[in-house]
Amino acid sequence: MSRKRMWPVALILLLVLSTALAACGKGSSSSKEDTLVFGRGNDSTSLDPSRVTEGETFKVTVNLYETLLNFGEQDTTIQPGLAKEWNTDDGLTYTFQLEEGVKFHDGTDFNAEAVVANFERWANGDADKFPYYSSMFGGFKGDEGHVIESVTADGEYTVIIKLKRPQAPFLKNIAMSMFAIASPTAFAKGDDEFARNPVGTGPFEFVEWKPNESITIKKFDGYWQKGLPKLNKIVFRSIPDNSARLNALLAGEIDLADGINPSDAGKIEGDDKLQLIKRPSMNIGYLGLTVTRPPFDKKEVRQALNHAIDKETIINSFFEGQANAAKNPMPPSISGYNDDIEPYEYNPEKAKELLAKAGYPNGFEMELWAMPVPRPYMPDGAKVAEVIQSNLADIGIKAKIVSYEWGTYLDKASKGEADAFMLGWTGDNGDADNFLYVLLDEDNIGSNNYTYFKNAKMHDLFIEAQTEVDEDKRIELYKKAQEIIHEEAPWVPLAHSTPLLAAKKELTGFLPHPTGSDLLSKVEFK
Amino acid sequence: MLSYVGRRLLQLVPVLLGMVFIVFMMIRAIPGNPAQLILGQQATVEAMAAMNAKLGLDQPWYTQFFKYLGGILRGDLGESMRTRLPVADEIWPHLAATIELALFAIIIAIIIGINAGIISAWFQNSWFDYIAMILALIGVSMPIFWLGLLGQWVFALEFSWLPTTGREQVRDPVHAITNLYIIDTIIQGRFDQLWQVMRHLILPGIALATIPMAIIARMTRSSMLEVMRSDYIRTARAKGQKMFWVVYKHAFKNAVIPVLTVIGLQMGMLLGGAILTETIFAWPGIGRYIYDAINFRDYPVIQSSVLVIAFIFVMINLVVDLLYGLIDSRIKYD
Numbered sequence: 001m002s003r004k005r006m007w008p009v010a011l012i013l014l015l016v017l018s019t020a021l022a023a024c025g026k027g028s029s030s031s032k033e034d035t036l037v038f039g040r041g042n043d044s045t046s047l048d049p050s051r052v053t054e055g056e057t058f059k060v061t062v063n064l065y066e067t068l069l070n071f072g073e074q075d076t077t078i079q080p081g082l083a084k085e086w087n088t089d090d091g092l093t094y095t096f097q098l099e100e101g102v103k104f105h106d107g108t109d110f111n112a113e114a115v116v117a118n119f120e121r122w123a124n125g126d127a128d129k130f131p132y133y134s135s136m137f138g139g140f141k142g143d144e145g146h147v148i149e150s151v152t153a154d155g156e157y158t159v160i161i162k163l164k165r166p167q168a169p170f171l172k173n174i175a176m177s178m179f180a181i182a183s184p185t186a187f188a189k190g191d192d193e194f195a196r197n198p199v200g201t202g203p204f205e206f207v208e209w210k211p212n213e214s215i216t217i218k219k220f221d222g223y224w225q226k227g228l229p230k231l232n233k234i235v236f237r238s239i240p241d242n243s244a245r246l247n248a249l250l251a252g253e254i255d256l257a258d259g260i261n262p263s264d265a266g267k268i269e270g271d272d273k274l275q276l277i278k279r280p281s282m283n284i285g286y287l288g289l290t291v292t293r294p295p296f297d298k299k300e301v302r303q304a305l306n307h308a309i310d311k312e313t314i315i316n317s318f319f320e321g322q323a324n325a326a327k328n329p330m331p332p333s334i335s336g337y338n339d340d341i342e343p344y345e346y347n348p349e350k351a352k353e354l355l356a357k358a359g360y361p362n363g364f365e366m367e368l369w370a371m372p373v374p375r376p377y378m379p380d381g382a383k384v385a386e387v388i389q390s391n392l393a394d395i396g397i398k399a400k401i402v403s404y405e406w407g408t409y410l411d412k413a414s415k416g417e418a419d420a421f422m423l424g425w426t427g428d429n430g431d432a433d434n435f436l437y438v439l440l441d442e443d444n445i446g447s448n449n450y451t452y453f454k455n456a457k458m459h460d461l462f463i464e465a466q467t468e469v470d471e472d473k474r475i476e477l478y479k480k481a482q483e484i485i486h487e488e489a490p491w492v493p494l495a496h497s498t499p500l501l502a503a504k505k506e507l508t509g510f511l512p513h514p515t516g517s518d519l520l521s522k523v524e525f526k
Numbered sequence: 527m528l529s530y531v532g533r534r535l536l537q538l539v540p541v542l543l544g545m546v547f548i549v550f551m552m553i554r555a556i557p558g559n560p561a562q563l564i565l566g567q568q569a570t571v572e573a574m575a576a577m578n579a580k581l582g583l584d585q586p587w588y589t590q591f592f593k594y595l596g597g598i599l600r601g602d603l604g605e606s607m608r609t610r611l612p613v614a615d616e617i618w619p620h621l622a623a624t625i626e627l628a629l630f631a632i633i634i635a636i637i638i639g640i641n642a643g644i645i646s647a648w649f650q651n652s653w654f655d656y657i658a659m660i661l662a663l664i665g666v667s668m669p670i671f672w673l674g675l676l677g678q679w680v681f682a683l684e685f686s687w688l689p690t691t692g693r694e695q696v697r698d699p700v701h702a703i704t705n706l707y708i709i710d711t712i713i714q715g716r717f718d719q720l721w722q723v724m725r726h727l728i729l730p731g732i733a734l735a736t737i738p739m740a741i742i743a744r745m746t747r748s749s750m751l752e753v754m755r756s757d758y759i760r761t762a763r764a765k766g767q768k769m770f771w772v773v774y775k776h777a778f779k780n781a782v783i784p785v786l787t788v789i790g791l792q793m794g795m796l797l798g799g800a801i802l803t804e805t806i807f808a809w810p811g812i813g814r815y816i817y818d819a820i821n822f823r824d825y826p827v828i829q830s831s832v833l834v835i836a837f838i839f840v841m842i843n844l845v846v847d848l849l850y851g852l853i854d855s856r857i858k859y860d
Contacts, residue, residue: 035697042818045564045608053566127573128561128580135570192610211619212810212818214696235696239808241671247678247690248808407558407823414562447571 033525034232036507039245039254043212043238047198048191049178050122050130055426055516058177060215060236062517064105065180065200068096068115068159069171073511074280075333076430078171082110082181082201083159091166091469098157102224104183105205112153117184119151119161129191132178137167166467168474169431176429177517203229203521212238230509230524242374249274249502255525256507260500262320262379268502275507279499281324281331282514284435285377285424287388287492290416292452300358302489305420306344307351308395309492314387318380319497326493328482330435333514334427335471336478341486351395363396369413369421370403376499376516377424384494385422413450421450422494426516432478437462440485453490527851530859534844542836546598549832550591553825560823564608581607594829603833604826606819613830617815621834622705623693624804624811628796630727631734636789639739643746643785647754648773658743665740674733674806681729688729691808695722730807734800738792745788749781756780783850790846794839798832 042056049061070081083096102110123141127134138145147170149162163170173179186199198206201224204217215236219229237254239245242261249257250271260268260276268276289296289305296302311325324332327343355363368389371381378384385401392399399420404412413421425448428434438444441462442454458481465477485491501512509522561577562569578584582593597604603613642662646655682690693707694700700719703710711720753759754777762772801813812831819827850857 037696046610053569126576126580127570128576131565131569131573131577134573139572195610208699210699210702210810211616212814213623213693213808214699216699235699237692237696237808238810239691240805240814241808243675244678244691244806244808247675247683248692251678251682251686251690253689253691253696405556405558405821407563407821408556410562411558444570447569447574 035235036231036233036256036520036523036525037235037237037254038520039237039239039248039257041238041240041242041245041259044209044215044236046195047206047209047215048182048187048195049180050133050182051191051195052178053131058515058517060217061180061198061200062177062202063204063217063234063520064198064202064206065177065182066202067175067177067180068098069175071175071430071513071515074513076172076175076282076427076514078175081175082115086171092163094161094163094170095154096159096161098159099224100157102201103222104185104199104201105220105222106183106185106199108183108185108199110181110201111156112159114184115159115181116151116153118179118181119148121187122179123148123151132176136173136176136179166469168466168468169429169433172429172431177515203519204234207233214238225521229521231520234520246502249504252504256501256503256510258499258501259376260502261374262318262322262497262500264502265320265322265500273505275503275505277501277503277510277512278322279376279501279512279516280333280514281496281498282333282430283377283424283426283499284326284329284331284496285323285375285422285494286326286329287494288413288418288421288423288451289490289492290418290420290451291454291490292416293419295358295360295364296419298358299488300354301360303344304351304354304358304395305392305397306489306492307347307354308397309388309391309494310346311494312346314384315495317387318383319495322500323495323497326496327486329439329485329491329493330432331427331496334430334432334435336432336475338479338482340479341482344489348391348394355395355397360396363398365398365400366392366419368392368399368401369409369418370401371406371422372403372409373406375424376426377495377497378422379497381422414446416450416452418450423450428515430514432474433462433466436478436481436485437466440490451490453488455484455488458484527859531844531848534847538837538840541840542833545836546595546829546833547591549829550594550825551587553820553823553828554587556823558823560607560825563822564824577607594826598830598833603830606827607824608819608822608827613827616827617812617831617834619702619705620810620812620815623809624797624800624813626693626706626708627727627730627734627800627803627809627811628793630731631796632738632789632793634731634735635739635742635792638735639742640746640785642739643743644750644773644778646743646747647750648769650751655747659747662740662743665736668736670733670736670802671806673736674730674803677729677733678806689722689726690729691806693723693726693809694719695726698722730803730809733807734796734803738789738796741788741792742785746781746785749784750777753777753781779853782853786846786849786853790842793842794835797838798835 040059044057044060045052045054046057047061049058067081068083070079072079082099084099085097086094088094098112104110122130122133125140134140138147140146147163147167149164151161154160180200183199187194203220203223205220207216207218209215218233239248242259245257246264248254265276268274289302291297315323315325327341328338330337368385370385371378374380389399389401425439438448440449440453442459445452461477461481465474468474468477503510506526508526509524512518561574565573565577582590594604605612606616642658646658649655678690681688700707700710703713707723711723759772759777762776800811801817804811804814816828816831851859
């Protein structure tokens with residue numbers, strides 16, 4: 001080899017060597033016993049839960065703050081929270097007995113005055129500031145629809161809430177993450193300051209927020225429930241890409257990851273260092289049919305589509321079986337679910353008959369809108385759309401698949417510009433009203449009722465159910481409403497999916513909550 | 527020289543103004559309602575209306591534009607619609623993360639790209655030349671997310687040499703002072719953390735460096751080939767100078783100008799275009815900041831971030847132009 005030729009060889013060797021040397025670090029250090037790193041898809045928007053509507057915020061705040069009432073560990077039953085007892089005689093006046101000796105992270109005492117101050121803060125806001133308050137309690141102070149008449153303190157540890165009219169899901173609403181009781185001392189400093197420096201009574205207190213990177217919270221030593229929390233520190237890391245998040249878990253950089261693709265479930269179950277965790281389902285994925293756009297104004301056409309779509313194949317192929325076929329617009333775990341409904345069977349012949357009856361013996365052309373983003377209720381919109389497209393082709397309907405970027409998609413669909421669109425919903429409080437009324441009532445056309453479906457009889461049932469305090473009667477009303485929805489078929493309900501998480505084997509005490517906000521106070525490493 | 531710089535800076539004003547206007551109009555042309563996206567699927571009609579009124583989105587576009595422009599002139603970059611925080615406060619941590627990664631990547635790209643290009647030109651048509659140019663072609667055409675995930679799989683999962691994602695060892699977080707973690711760790715004398723920060727830079731840095739590395743290598747090679755054929759190189763060789771010095775000193779000095787231009791452009795690209803790398807490696811940089819803002823139609827954030835990046839971009843160009851003069855005394859500024 002001449003000297004001339006040596007140069008390139010030496011250089012390549014040098015490059016390879018330097019890369020290898022740089023790379024030879026220690027592997028990631030073994031996890032300490034008391035710090036949990038939780039990988040998730042996105043950063044929080046704010047740490048003041050009352051001001052936002054997105055789930056990533058509540059994942060953190062549910063560990064920083066507490067609510068007057070809690071949901072059950074893995075359901076949406078009502079349990080004691082900061083209020084140890086509550087009662088009402090007439091569904092209009094609620095009395096809450098508060099836990100005593102509770103302190104906020106900043107040392108402020110938690111008492112009836114603090115609760116009143118929180119409710120005052122929300123009631124004097126506006127829809128832009130406290131969006132959830134207005135949608136759950138019908139507006140703000142002075143508004144026609146505002147359901148809360150007054151919130152008053154009766155002594156140090158009793159709060160009395162008076163309503164203008166009965167509100168059936170009132171206690172469930174109180175238990176929602178966004179109505180967390182915050183330290184009045186902290187929010188008196190100004191809303192924007194408070195959004196970055198949250199102070200609650202929860203098991204963990206806030207340490208640091210690095211935008212788009214991580215949020216760190218640590219054990220609150222003065223927590224009122226003895227022996228909790230078990231962990232010393234939790235770091236919420238944002239890792240947007242699902243594959244990268246799984247890689248980080250496999251590499252041991254994070255201990256717990258949510259938003260696991262159904263297609264990766266097998267890989268995790270086959271890994272002896274990991275465990276697959278299933279979140280109880282409280283969602284629905286559906287194909288909405290815009291009833292203002294012919295031919296979907298005809299009931300028979302909508303029913304035909306219900307018979308044409310093969311849900312089982314969709315679930316087996318793209319949800320990897322981690323879902324149940326849907327027949328109603330809400331999941332079976334919710335009180336009021338009508339199990340007597342006979343689902344539309346997959347039957348292309350019947351679908352063709354219905355089309356002929358509606359006057360479309362040779363089918364028609366339509367646009368099918370496919371979701372551009374993965375969501376727990378719809379892991380892969382584009383692929384599911386292809387199955388639906390071929391199902392429709394079987395009965396003579398030519399469907400053209402279209403998709404837009406998510407913001408555009410929602411905007412156009414809400415204006416009623418889609419023939420048929422895929423969408424879904426995850427419940428907030430486990431109440432039927434939060435699915436049926438929100439998604440299908442005429443009051444919500446323009447916001448969440450994208451199908452523009454209207455039915456006067458159903459509307460009356462919903463309005464009655466909202467103020468019906470007798471649970472059995474309420475269930476009856478919702479069952480009737482579901483019969484109407486089934487008959488009118490504004491949707492093709494597709495699936496109730498089981499969202500997946502994965503964690504290190506050593507992690508115990510983690511109970512994922514159907515709302516998606518997980519309390520981590522009992523989590524620890526074996 | 528000074529008057530030249532002054533003139534160039536004055537020329538920036540209309541450029542940046544025009545850019546602000548174009549971005550302003552473009553993002554409003556995309557369908558999508560910020561209030562709905564920010565309030566989420568759970569938003570009510572009243573909440574959206576209240577939000578639009580508060581954000582001034584119900585006013586005509588020219589009112590909104592001049593309001594925004596007035597703010598810019600007072601040094602106010604506006605407020606994020608989503609987080610309600612001043613963009614000026616939010617932008618720095620993201621920009622710092624991107625600058626750290628981009629500088630790391632461009633340094634790798636320059637060192638390897640220039641050397642590969644020079645050697646390729648020196649041994650034109652040798653096996654090294656062919657391999658380097660094939661690699662450069664692959665580098666330019668390989669999708670970054672594929673390369674990134676591949677890197678994670680090989681170096682993080684198979685060999686456990688490097689971390690998969692992020693900027694730091696989260697179990698031992700860096701206390702941010704300047705948000706440039708290399709500097710922060712040095713200031714605090716935490717060399718263990720500096721080591722971790724460097725390890726986190728390697729994979730995304732290499733993924734990000736691939737394209738500029740390939741482009742720099744190709745540019746260097748063609749520019750060098752041109753110079754190597756000129757008379758003075760033959761003269762230098764004839765005088766018995768060692769080939770190494772001829773190539774690296776005489777030839778490269780004259781070949782460097784177009785390479786410099788490419789480096790400047792690539793640097794600008796890295797600052798604004800690292801969105802894919804930042805997504806795969808969960809790197810909290812400006813690319814992801816803008817990407818999120820676009821998804822939520824967070825107008826002030828998009829406008830101001832693009833403005834800041836554009837400003838940096840034109841500044842880099844100015845610096846490159848000034849460097850020409852230092853390198854090649856035939857170039858005069860007047």
